[in-house]
Amino acid sequence: MPISPNQGSTGGGTVVTITGTNLGGATAVRFGTKTAAITANTPTSVTVVAPSGSGVVPVTVTTPGGTSNPLSFFYVGAPFKSALSAVTGATAGGNTITLTGTGLSTATSVSFGAESAVPTVVSDSQLTVVVPAGAAAGPVGVTVTTAGGTNNGLSYTYVDVPTIGTLSPSAGPASGGTSVTIAGTGLTTTQSVTFDGVPAPFSVTSDTSVTAVTPPGTAGAVDVVVTTSGGGATAADAFTYVAGPGI
Structure with a gap:
């Protein structure tokens, strides 16, 4: 029976x-x-x-x-969530995050706002899930459903893909050390800035501005790439390294 x-x-x-x-x-x-x-x-x-x-x-x-x-x-018992391995990501979704807590072994779904996904249960205290695409940029609640019920209380923020508008200045010595202001959109969650593939130290000023210090480079125009939790933006040949004088 x-x-x-x-x-x-x-x-x-x-x-x-x-x-x-x-x-x-x-x-x-x-x-x-x-x-x-x-x-x-x-x-x-x-x-x-x-x-x-x-x-x-x-x-x-x-x-x-x-x-x-x-x-x-x-x-x-009802599940309890304690943390997400990442709290921001691209609006397009597709990234895998880890959720930790207790009572997760019977989890059947994880919802990000109105969008849901089927998780992979690792143990009673951990599961992984591929984040579904979001309807729009912004924060949403995260809900886990198990045989014991549902639990919410954590938040995940969808982030739009960044854009790069202008660089000021757009040229500097090949020895590096030039402070460059990068104007664009969606820059709040910037994770890295590179000049010709070389990482540069940076600071986020606002959602529309990041300041980076150029690393040493080879004379000529190079690509500048800004990577955020929402994705990456490339400004082709946007910064020109200028060779120093020789005598």
Whole structure:
């Protein structure tokens, strides 16, 4: 006599179907000492709403012909989330993040605002999930659903792909050391700035401005790339290294 699902929230409310034979006219379904509400009944199945409980309890069906053998039902506590490995990412989604907490072993979905994804359960305290695309840039709540219920309380921020407008100045000595202001959009979460592929120290001034100090380079025009949690932007041949004088 199978039971599906065989686990549910300690708070009750899980819809459970028990299948077998001679189940018609069921008068009671008990989860341990508690009686469940019967919502549907046929000769081969009984559907009920599980009462609240804890631990593992025996489930029995009583009909005019007697009481069935017991089946096990596992009560699961609500999940608790403690942290996300990344709290920002591209609006396009596609990046994998790790979520840690407790009671995660039965997780079936993780929602980012209105968008949901199916997670990969690593352990009761950890799961990974590929972030779905967001409807727009901005913060959304993160909700985990398990057999024990749902839990929210963490936030994830979708970030638009950055753009680069102008560099000032747009030229400097090949020895490096030039302070360059990069104007653009979506620069708040800047993670790196490179000149011709070489990382440069930088500071974020605002969502539309980043200041970087050029590393040493080879004379000529080079690409400048700004990478944020929303993606990368490339300004081709945007900065020119100028060779020093020789005598």
